[in-house]
Amino acid sequence: MGRAPCCDKTYVKKGPWSPEEDTKLKTYIEKHGTGSNWISLPQKIGLKRCGKSCRLRWLNYLRPNIKHGGFSEEEDNVICSLYLSIGSRWSIIAAQLPGRTDNDIKNYWNTRLRKKLTGKQRKDQQAQARRVSNLKQEIKSEPEYFAGVITQTSYWPSEHNNYMHMQVTNNHNVSNQHYDLNNQTSFWNLLLNKDTVTATFNSQVTCDVSLLQEQIYPITMNMINPINSGSGTYLPSNIFPGFENFPNDLSEQVCVNQPQQVDGSMQGFYGIGSLDITINNGSTNTTSTESTNWEDMNSLVYSPNLASDYEGYPQEIPQDITFEESRYFGIPMQ
DNA sequence: AATCAAACCAACCGCTATTTC
């Protein structure tokens, strides 16, 4: 048997409140207070309303200092950041915005703010896709112009070609470096090569790898939990969980700074801070900076596999691990 | 001007938490 209803639904009025009802309720509460009993209140003032309905009307509409509509930019920011950190806890969010009710904020979020943000994200992604497409087209149509000093591979990653070739400028010395993105250790080395300040893809598309390193390195370090057992120290079999599509994703990210939604734990890799891409197009340089957008923040907040909650399958650490590798893996050398 | 769809928002519903007896 369920709970008894708070009032007899047959005799209560439903639907919008009339000005007369509002006046009755407001006048009574301002004079006597609610008496901490909403259920008996409508009877006292002769309203054919459910006590719950009276409470809601008072809290959301009639009580003093209630603001309606006209949310400021600052309020938008508060709502967004709190939603990202605590989710749809509307009453808590409302507590941070004097004069706003949870209902109002909930409606505002569901009808406008969410669309505003996702619309902006969609626009950003479309613009980014256009830039990628244009650049690819440009490379296709003028291959000789884009032909650079490094010629081993195509410029854009494919299923069969997940290498990153870089021309690295370091203290005026130019060297070519090659990273196999299918190989986790190789990728790891890319992240850890602190000498690599800028990398040039085919001498035309330059990106600041140091930013990538700064942003990804601390996260990946947290994700790797060497397992100590009686028989030795083990690494999870996959140091980058959910890594299956990563080489392609990363290459795209590095080349064009395209924040992407990928499965599970890889979400945390994208859109952290900003990454500058400089496209040197003959006489002009075009630099674009992408900052963290809302969806990326969201994926960061809820990223399920960051750090401690990742459980991988153990894999024995190779015996011939170098000192540098051991440092990267956080394993003390015997 | 009429129609339709989308957007908006007040109010409702059902559930859980807290208080009271």
Add this chain to the structure above:
DNA sequence: TGAAATAGCGGTTGGTTTGAT
């Protein structure tokens, strides 16, 4: 101590308004 009453919360509904065709 436990059941009932009440408060509070978040999701959903449905009526109204607005904008596009």
